[in-house]
Amino acid sequence: MKYKLFLITFLAFFGLVTESLAQIGMMLGTNYSNIRHQDRLEGARGQVGLHLGANVEVVPIRSIPNLSLKTDFMIVPKGYNQILDDIKYRVNLEYFVFAPMIKYAFDKDFAVHSGVEFNGFIGSNVDGAEETYRKNEKAFFFGFDILSSKRLSLYTRASFGLTPVLDYYEIDPIEGITGSFSDLYTTTIMIGLQINIHHEKIRFKN
Amino acid sequence: MKKLGLKISWLIIFLFMALVSCVELIPDPVDPRLPIYSESGKKQSGALIDNIPFVAYPNPFFWGNGSFGSILNKGDTILTFDFGLIEKNNPNVSKSIFFSLEKLTPEDWEEMKKNFGKKFRLDNHDTKGRLSSYANDQVIESIAQSGQITVKYIEDLKVLAGTFGFTAQDSSGKKYEVRYGRFDYFIYRLD
Numbered sequence: 001m002k003y004k005l006f007l008i009t010f011l012a013f014f015g016l017v018t019e020s021l022a023q024i025g026m027m028l029g030t031n032y033s034n035i036r037h038q039d040r041l042e043g044a045r046g047q048v049g050l051h052l053g054a055n056v057e058v059v060p061i062r063s064i065p066n067l068s069l070k071t072d073f074m075i076v077p078k079g080y081n082q083i084l085d086d087i088k089y090r091v092n093l094e095y096f097v098f099a100p101m102i103k104y105a106f107d108k109d110f111a112v113h114s115g116v117e118f119n120g121f122i123g124s125n126v127d128g129a130e131e132t133y134r135k136n137e138k139a140f141f142f143g144f145d146i147l148s149s150k151r152l153s154l155y156t157r158a159s160f161g162l163t164p165v166l167d168y169y170e171i172d173p174i175e176g177i178t179g180s181f182s183d184l185y186t187t188t189i190m191i192g193l194q195i196n197i198h199h200e201k202i203r204f205k206n
Numbered sequence: 207m208k209k210l211g212l213k214i215s216w217l218i219i220f221l222f223m224a225l226v227s228c229v230e231l232i233p234d235p236v237d238p239r240l241p242i243y244s245e246s247g248k249k250q251s252g253a254l255i256d257n258i259p260f261v262a263y264p265n266p267f268f269w270g271n272g273s274f275g276s277i278l279n280k281g282d283t284i285l286t287f288d289f290g291l292i293e294k295n296n297p298n299v300s301k302s303i304f305f306s307l308e309k310l311t312p313e314d315w316e317e318m319k320k321n322f323g324k325k326f327r328l329d330n331h332d333t334k335g336r337l338s339s340y341a342n343d344q345v346i347e348s349i350a351q352s353g354q355i356t357v358k359y360i361e362d363l364k365v366l367a368g369t370f371g372f373t374a375q376d377s378s379g380k381k382y383e384v385r386y387g388r389f390d391y392f393i394y395r396l397d
Contacts, residue, residue: 042237085259089238091238126233127232128233132242168236169322171388173386174371175354176322176325177322177356184235
């Protein structure tokens with residue numbers, strides 16, 4: 001139901017922008033991800049992965065050309081490594097990321113952006129992960145765009161999970177299950193290159 | 207003829223991959239050395255024994271006789287649990303854990319269906335636990351002295367799942383600690 005609402009909002013937004021300068025970009029980069037938790041995971045540390053995606057950016061108000069609305073569509077691996085008994089256990093959680101955001105350009109080559117990611121779980125290297133971890137995640141993010149007026153620009157972003165990715169049981173070593181918990185929040189730092197397809201004029205008609 | 211050979215090769219690879227994909231443990235999201243706690247008949251069990259992870263894989267065919275799990279129900283009054291565990295990082299080392307719950311009543315079964323299940327204390331005369339270690343063709347048995355086994359009955363699936371933890375001591379006085387135990391198996395009736 002929530003995702004239908006997001007989709008409707010997204011389509012309505014583009015429907016309202018009847019004619020606009022839109023920019024489409026392709027993204028590729030690396031990301032460091034880790035997990036925040038309430039002291040549950042022993043030996044947890046970050047991992048590095050690759051992400052890719054595309055985005056569309058529009059300037060909705062012609063009188064404020066520095067302010068734009070942008071939406072990223074990405075595939076991002078999040079997760080962490082756990083070192084136990086000198087053995088590394090990698091937990092890789094792949095998400096399809098739908099990330100609407102507001103972007104403000106301080107000048108033609110430097111901009112900041114911020115928004116909320118709506119992430120859908122699409123796969124993992126962990127057996128049974130589709131039953132173990134939550135299907136959806138939300139995260140707040142902010143970042144910078146450098147050389148945004150050029151064909152090839154650079155972006156960096158920090159994303160912080162707002163919703164936990166795990167619902168599980170509190171298990172006492174001897175007494176067994178004592179309750180349940182919701183925990184494990186992702187943290188992701190991304191850096192990458194964007195190929196900008198400049199000023200493609202896209203007409204949206206109602 | 208070549209094409210047929212190629213097809214058979216692909217079929218063998220596919221069957222092998224299908225079998226291999228069935229034998230993996232679904233790991234615990236907090237401690238991936240152990241199987242996840244589940245209530246759906248995943249046919250896996252495990253525990254930390256003296257802080258070393260021991261597990262029983264869902265498909266013992268690939269892991270030899272050391273890995274197995276069974277739960278037997280005798281007339282709804284006796285339940286026996288037998289878990290053959292192998293060391294996660296050294297499959298040559300095996301141990302087994304056995305529980306026996308006797309004089310079960312219909313009320314016990316009802317309680318087993320509720321919440322996280324019913325807890326049975328191992329210092330009770332009707333509840334017994336045992337850890338068996340194997341070394342040099344010898345079996346060393348250690349009797350559970352304190353601790354518990356919690357049993358959850360999922361009636362629709364005919365599954366018993368649960369957790370256990372206890373301390374045990376063998377005849378020489380050596381003590382063992384079994385922690386974070388968990389199991390999830392279909393139940394078999396003997397009568």
